[in-house]
Amino acid sequence: MVQAAKTAATREALGPTLVRLAREGLDVVAVDADLGVSTTAAGFGKEFPDRFITVGVAEQNLVGVAAGLAAAGKIAFASSFAVFLPGHCFDQVRMAIAQPGLNVKLVASHGGVVTGEDGASAQAIEDLSLMLSLPTFRVIVPADVVETAQAIEAAARNYGPFYIRTGRPKVPVIYDDSYRFELGKAHLLRPGSDVTVTAIGVMVHVALAAAELLAGEGIDCRVLNMASLRPLDEEAVLAAAAETGAIVTVEDHYVHGGLGSLVSQTVAKAQPVPMAFVGTERFGTSGKWDELLRHFDLTPERIAREVRGVIARKSG
Amino acid sequence: MPSTEAPTTHDLQATARRVRRDIIRMTAAAQSGHPAGSLSCTDLLVAVYFGGILRHDPANPFWPERDRFVFSKGHATPAYYAVLAEAGYFPTDELLTFRTLGSRLQGHTVMGNPPGVEMSAGALGMGLSFSLGLALAARMDRAPHRVYCMLSDGDCNEGQTWEAAMASAHHRVDNLTAIVDYNHIQNDGFSDYTRYSGDGDRDRVGGWVLDSGYTVKGAHPGAGRGGPQGAGRLMVRAKGLDSSLRSE
Incomplete structure (x- = not known):
């Protein structure tokens, strides 16, 4: 797939x-x-x-x-x-x-x-x-x-x-023709139990690279593609919170009002866990798209850093 | 099927008077609303709905072959609701619920509330684009109905209206009529940001045919279903119309 x-x-x-x-x-x-x-x-x-x-x-x-x-x-x-x-x-x-x-x-x-x-x-x-x-x-x-x-x-x-x-x-290109998008469903790209990284758009493949990086350190990272922002798959979000105990959201968008806001609102009302938010915090500038991802710190290394951070904040 | 019986000018004037009374009653009861912009478009609305221009059926508001009437000046709801009630779209008793909690008659129009309202409005400038979409869909479907859009001069301050006017001309839409209630009054007072010559020039607005001095008789050629190939029609209510109407 x-x-x-x-x-x-x-x-x-x-x-x-x-x-x-x-x-x-x-x-x-x-x-x-x-x-x-x-x-x-x-x-x-x-x-x-x-x-x-x-x-x-x-x-x-x-x-x-x-x-x-x-x-x-x-x-x-x-x-x-x-x-x-x-x-x-x-x-x-x-x-x-x-x-x-x-x-x-x-x-x-x-x-x-x-x-x-x-x-x-x-x-x-x-x-x-x-x-x-x-x-x-x-x-x-x-x-x-x-x-x-x-x-x-x-x-x-x-x-x-x-x-x-x-x-x-x-x-x-992440998916082959056997993939089936479902409205309101997150897609589990990689199972994991230590932490969940959920991403949208171009950042999904960056999140997968981060999970690969973390696997080398023995961190078992769940990766969810949250393409359907509304309706949001609240069940998958809450399962991620309950089963992995920490969540990092990743988006090529301002950190307020997008994926991070939706997921944290869902988690906060039912299953609060440590979270971190990867996104942009200021307006952009010219450059090649992959250079800009590095310039704005939207990289596998940054995601890995945030993952280590939320894992350290987990209680018990 | 809609009625095809032609009312007399006298009938239309009597209807317009009832509508004007309703406008005053509604805005007085609500202690809010836009009576001036409602009164100014009353004759036009009465002409369109009762003067044999609009093909519609109040008993069957979603009749697919109906002409579409899009009311872009969505703040002038007292006139619009009173005309729709007068036409039989809903009971006139309901008019006094205007602007109150639980009423279908919100301060500005909401599509489908009551049936007969073709578009949500209240933010000016949006009606002509919507009407163009309806007109293009009718053309794609080879449907014979026409689209009428009533605009305020405030609508014509908005750039979107001119985007829509240009695109209508570009696409040579000839099943669309824009009617401007050119009353020279806006929120902050008398104004004339929008200028028409009012002398019936052709092509005053690129690609449109302009008719002015439209009266409550409803017999103006600009309202006709035919018209020049590949041009929309723009009808402007000229200043001073009310006095000429009363002298008839």
Whole structure:
């Protein structure tokens, strides 16, 4: 089920998956705001030109048009970069999609500092916090291109608002075709009993590398891919707290309002254990995506350090 | 099926008077709300709903072939709710629950509450984009219904309205009519951030056909179902309309 060596960008899943779903008979339509090549939604437009709508550089209109299409019965996908969607049109997302609970799927690429060379303005470190503040949205951060395709399909097949965050760089492909993404389920990538490391997106493969590193020190590390942030697999989180006694969360996102906040809230109300939070704490800068992970201390070594810390704080 | 009986101008004026009375009663009972922006769009709403423009069926609010009416000036709910009640979407008794706990009639519109409300609004500038989405979906489905969107001049201060106007022209949408209630009054007083010539120029807004001076008679050609190929219609309620209406 788990493979390595192959790389792909998670954003590459959008166009091909929409084409497949449309061929399977789903009434999907796509709206894009002048970034269709980057988001890969333009690939869908090539195959289904009548169902692909471009609105120019106008994200507020992008959201309103998608909401209107959904109100007319379409499964409406809207795509852009995460700094623009929801960053440039948060009120439109709140009013036109979230409050009425319309069937719109936002697929936002270029999440996190791994966006790279474009620098701070293009690196969304706050999108998950914004989207999780809207009660009707389901929020998914897939770990690789295989999981992204399946998350897009799950969004298309489940009524209501979805936010799916994808990334710009080519990153290791973790899953093979036998993998099945389940909405609201964490995926156990590595069993372990001493500590749990849970991660999202590009940080999942970094968490796996940390677990490998810790195994060399005799630390048995459970690794959970928490792609489905909402609904969150509270059962898996509480089992991790009960069975491993300590949790480290890892995300390429501001440490407030994302994975760490969700997991700590879940743990605090039922099964408090020592926790540590790996994420970004300031706006980004230009650089290559892997250089930036090191620059912002989002590395296997950092995760290992945090793991040792929470294990030391375990009582008994 | 919707009624096709054409009311007289006299009937429409009587309906508009009842709606205006409801607006005053509702906002007085609630001790809050937006009476001015409601009164200013009353004639337009009455013309659209009762003047033979909108094809709709209050007994069947989700009739798939209905024309869609999107009310973007979501603060002017007293007028909108009063018109919907008058049309038979819900009992007029309910109007006095406006803005109270447990009522379907929130201060600003909520989609589907009551049935007939096509979009949630209250943050200005969002209606024309939503309407464009509805219009594009109708075109994809080869459905014959039209989409009407009523905007305030405050709506037209918002950049999103112009994003939607440009995209509508780009996509040559001809099943969409925007109606601007150009009353020159905004929250902080009389203002004119949005400028129309009001003299009926064509293409004043790129790619749109402009009609102005729309009256409660509901017989203005801009309301027609046909119209030039590949252009939306923009109807503007010109200043001074009320006096010309009363003189009829």
